Amino acid sequence: MLRRPLLVANWKMHKTVSESLAYARELIRRLEATSRPHDGREVVICPSALSLWPLAQRLRGVAVTLGAQHLDLGDEGAMTGALSGYLLRHAGASYVIVGHSERRQHFGETDATVASHVQEAFRRRLTPILCVGENAEENRSGVTRDVIRRQVGVVLDALTADDVARLVVAYEPVWAIGSGRVPTAGEASEIARFIRGLAREAFSPEVGESLRVLYGGSVSVTNLGEFWSQEAIDGALVGGAALEVEEFFRMATWGQEG
Ligand code: PGA
Numbered sequence: 001m002l003r004r005p006l007l008v009a010n011w012k013m014h015k016t017v018s019e020s021l022a023y024a025r026e027l028i029r030r031l032e033a034t035s036r037p038h039d040g041r042e043v044v045i046c047p048s049a050l051s052l053w054p055l056a057q058r059l060r061g062v063a064v065t066l067g068a069q070h071l072d073l074g075d076e077g078a079m080t081g082a083l084s085g086y087l088l089r090h091a092g093a094s095y096v097i098v099g100h101s102e103r104r105q106h107f108g109e110t111d112a113t114v115a116s117h118v119q120e121a122f123r124r125r126l127t128p129i130l131c132v133g134e135n136a137e138e139n140r141s142g143v144t145r146d147v148i149r150r151q152v153g154v155v156l157d158a159l160t161a162d163d164v165a166r167l168v169v170a171y172e173p174v175w176a177i178g179s180g181r182v183p184t185a186g187e188a189s190e191i192a193r194f195i196r197g198l199a200r201e202a203f204s205p206e207v208g209e210s211l212r213v214l215y216g217g218s219v220s221v222t223n224l225g226e227f228w229s230q231e232a233i234d235g236a237l238v239g240g241a242a243l244e245v246e247e248f249f250r251m252a253t254w255g256q257e258g
Helices: 018-031 049-058 085-090 102-104 111-123 134-139 143-157 159-164 184-204 205-210 224-228 245-252
Strands: 006-009 041-048 065-068 095-098 127-132 168-171 211-218 236-237
Touching: 006 095, 006 211, 006 245, 018 049, 018 245, 041 095, 041 134, 049 065, 049 211, 085 134, 085 143, 095 102, 095 184, 111 127, 111 143, 127 211, 134 159, 143 184, 159 205, 184 211, 184 224, 224 236
Parallel strands: 006 041, 006 236, 041 065, 065 095, 095 127, 127 168, 168 211, 211 236
Antiparallel strands: none
């Protein structure tokens, strides 16, 4: 099973609508001018929900896909402030980040809510990018695999084999996010293999092989190659470094031959 490489930008709470459009304009200009296309790999931008629709218009016909950073349950209804998968899908999102550690930390999302959001994403034909990862204390005390097993396990229990084969998991050690610190590519790769192993055990070897696993946490144009060249790692989820269009463009076309 060939897993399609994937590079995802998570803009978090950054960029106004007009800044988002200026970024898209510049990204398109660079992609059109390059002799190193990103054919064969998927490039996804997850902007603020406000910028989804304007970006979807600007990116028509361009090989860049959009994702949301969060979704709420339900389709439409009396739910002040909520953003459903239905609304996100109709605003141009194809992916949605679920269970990011910042959502778990600041918005009280639990393993159970995260599992229900992943299910909801599939129901709405959005591909979920499930974020998992240990914090610094858990890393120090050597319980990383236990944490990952718990976070991934509860989601696998809620899904069908078909869903899991299409799921994307981003391994994001919490201590690496925005800190400039990263695990070694070998360590990240072992965890990617471990995650795939959980899907294999829960379903089948084929399902395990189909599941895409990304690395995220302080990825930059300098260290991207170390992670991406690991057989077990299918790409990256990038925060801060993706805010600069030049840097994101260089990551999107990293390692491509002219
Ligand atoms: P970072 O963020 O690249 O700024 O560390 C990654 C993320 O939180 O998804």
